[in-house]
Amino acid sequence: MVDRPARRIVFFGTPAFAVPSLEALLHSPHQVAGVVTQPDRPRGRGQHTSDGPVKAAAIAAGLPVLQPDRMKDEAFLDQLTALEADLGVVAAYGRILTDRILAVPPMGMVNVHASLLPRYRGAAPVHRAVIAGESETGVTIMRVVRALDAGPMLGTIRRPIGPDDTSEDVERDLARLGAALLLSAIDGLVAGTASEVPQNEAAATYAARLTREDGLVDWQASAGRIHDLVRGLHPWPHAYTFLDGRRFILHRSRAVHDSPPSACAPGVVVEASPTRLAVAAGSGVLDILVIQAEGKRPMGVRDFLAGHPLRVGDRFGAP
Numbered sequence: 001m002v003d004r005p006a007r008r009i010v011f012f013g014t015p016a017f018a019v020p021s022l023e024a025l026l027h028s029p030h031q032v033a034g035v036v037t038q039p040d041r042p043r044g045r046g047q048h049t050s051d052g053p054v055k056a057a058a059i060a061a062g063l064p065v066l067q068p069d070r071m072k073d074e075a076f077l078d079q080l081t082a083l084e085a086d087l088g089v090v091a092a093y094g095r096i097l098t099d100r101i102l103a104v105p106p107m108g109m110v111n112v113h114a115s116l117l118p119r120y121r122g123a124a125p126v127h128r129a130v131i132a133g134e135s136e137t138g139v140t141i142m143r144v145v146r147a148l149d150a151g152p153m154l155g156t157i158r159r160p161i162g163p164d165d166t167s168e169d170v171e172r173d174l175a176r177l178g179a180a181l182l183l184s185a186i187d188g189l190v191a192g193t194a195s196e197v198p199q200n201e202a203a204a205t206y207a208a209r210l211t212r213e214d215g216l217v218d219w220q221a222s223a224g225r226i227h228d229l230v231r232g233l234h235p236w237p238h239a240y241t242f243l244d245g246r247r248f249i250l251h252r253s254r255a256v257h258d259s260p261p262s263a264c265a266p267g268v269v270v271e272a273s274p275t276r277l278a279v280a281a282g283s284g285v286l287d288i289l290v291i292q293a294e295g296k297r298p299m300g301v302r303d304f305l306a307g308h309p310l311r312v313g314d315r316f317g318a319p
Contacts, residue, residue, distance in 0.1 A: 007190060008033045010085035010105065016053040017175045018091035021112050024179035025089065026061055030186065033083040034064040038094055071098050080104055087189070089182065090144055094123070099146055109144040110185060112178040114171065116156055117142060118204035121149035126171045128207035129161065131232030133224065136160050137170060139178035141185040143196055150204075152196035154185040164254075166234040210237055217241040217250065219267035219317060223284030227255040241267070241316040248316070251298045252290035260285050267317045272310040277301045279316060 006029045011022050014037050025032050035058035040051060051059065058065050064083070068076035081104055088109030090097070102109055115125035117140040122128075129137045138158040143151035157177050161170055188194030215237050217226055230239040230253040239250045260270050260280035270285060271278040277288045292298040293308060 005190065006030045007086040007107070007186070008084060009186075010034050010036065010080065010083050010088050011054075011058075011091070012036045012088065012093040012097070012109075013054040013091040014038045014052050014094050015092050017114065017171055018054050018093075018112070019057050020175045020179035021089065021091040021182050022054060022057055024183055028183055028186075032061070032063055033085045034066060034080075036066045036068070036080070036093070039067045039069055071095060071101060077101070077104075087186070088144070089186075091178070091182075096148070097144065102144060102146070107189060110154060110182070110189070111142050111144045111149070111151070112182050113140045113142060113149055114174045114178065115207070116140060116158065117149060117153060118199040118201065120205055120207040122207035123209040125207040126174065127167045127210055127232050129232075130165065130167050130170060131228050133228045134161055137174070139174050139181055141178075141181055142199075150199060150201075152198050154188065154194050154196055155181050157181045164231065166231040168235045212237045215239045216318065217316070219279070220282040223255040223257065223281040223286045226281055226286050227253045242319045243310075243314060243316050245319065247294040247319070249292040249294065249298070250288055250290075251292060252288075254287040254289060256285040256287055257283075258285055259283070265315065267315045269310055269312055269314045269316070272305060272312055272314075274302050274305060277305065277310065 008031050009025055010033050011025060013022060022035070035054060037052055037054045055065055066076060066079055077100060080101065085105045087107040088105045090109055091112040113125065115129065116138040120128055126137065136158055138156055140156045141154045142149065143154065145151040159170065159173055159177060185194065215233050217229065217239050230250045233239050234251060241248055241250065264270055264280040266280055266282050268280045270280050279286050279288060288301065290298050290300055291304050
C-alpha cells in the first residue's frame with residue numbers, strides 16, 4: 001500500500017447528521033484544522049441556547065470553532081484563510097457558501113449530501129424522500145459548486161427505505177454510511193484517482209426546507225400517503241390534525257388498505273376500542289399507534305383513549 005500524505009481539512013457542519021463525518025476525519029490520517037458551524041440558537045422545549053451537535057463534538061476534540069453570522073464577514077474570511085486548510089468538507093452546514101469561501105482551500109470543497117443526487121437537492125432530502133414513499137435513498141459525495149447541490153459526484157452509497165422507517169431511522173444510518181464514503185472520496189482526491197461524474201440536470205428534484213405547516217394531515221389522501229407523512233416528519237415537525245379545535249400530533253401509524261365503511265368521510269373515526277384507533281382516509285384506513293394531545297406527552301392508543309374518550313363518528317380535520 002502506498003502511503004498518501006495527510007491533508008489539513010476545514011469542516012463545515014451543524015446538526016447531528018454531520019457528527020459521524022467529523023469523527024471519521026478525526027480518526028483518519030488527516031488533520032482537522034478547524035470547524036465552521038452555525039451560531040448558537042435556542043433549542044429544545046425550553047428554548048435555551050446551547051451548543052449544536054457539531055460544535056459540541058469540536059469543542060470536545062479541542063478544535064478551533066468559527067461561528068460566522070454572515071458568510072461575507074471579512075474577519076471570518078481572514079480566520080478561515082488562517083487555518084491553511086488544503087480541503088473543505090461540508091455536511092449539513094445549512095448555509096450557501098460564497099465563491100470566496102469556496103476558493104479558500106486549494107483542493108476545493110466536497111459535500112456529504114443525504115440523497116442519491118440529482119434527486120432531492122436542498123435542505124430536507126431525507127424527510128422529503130420518506131414523505132414521497134421512496135423505497136431507496138442514499139448518500140452522495142459531491143464537489144461543492146455555487147449552484148445548490150449541483151456539483152459533480154465523487155461517490156454514492158445506497159440504503160433501502162423500509163415501509164415503516166422514519167426519517168430519524170434513515171438519517172441515522174445515512175450519517176454513518178456517509179462518513180465512510182467521505183473518507184474513500186478523500187483518498188481518491190489525494191491519490192489523484194477520483195472520478196467526478198456530472199449530475200443529470202434533467203433528473204434533478206428539490207427538497208424544500210420543512211415547516212410546521214407541512215405536517216397538517218389531508219385526510220382526503222390515501223392511508224399510505226398519510227402514513228408516509230407521519231414517518232417522514234418524525235422526529236420534527238410531526239404530522240398533526242385537529243378535533244373539536246384541539247391539535248393532535250401523530251407519532252406512529254400503520255396504513256391498512258381495507259376500505260372503511262362506505263358512509264364514512266375521510267377523517268372519521270371508524271374504530272376507537274381499547275387497542276385500536278382507526279381513521280378513514282381518502283382510500284384505506286389509518287391506524288394511529290402513538291398520538292399526542294398538544295402540550296401533553298405522546299401516548300400509545302390504550303393510554304390515550306383512557307384519557308381522551310373518542311367515539312366512532314368523531315372526525316379529525318383542519319382547524
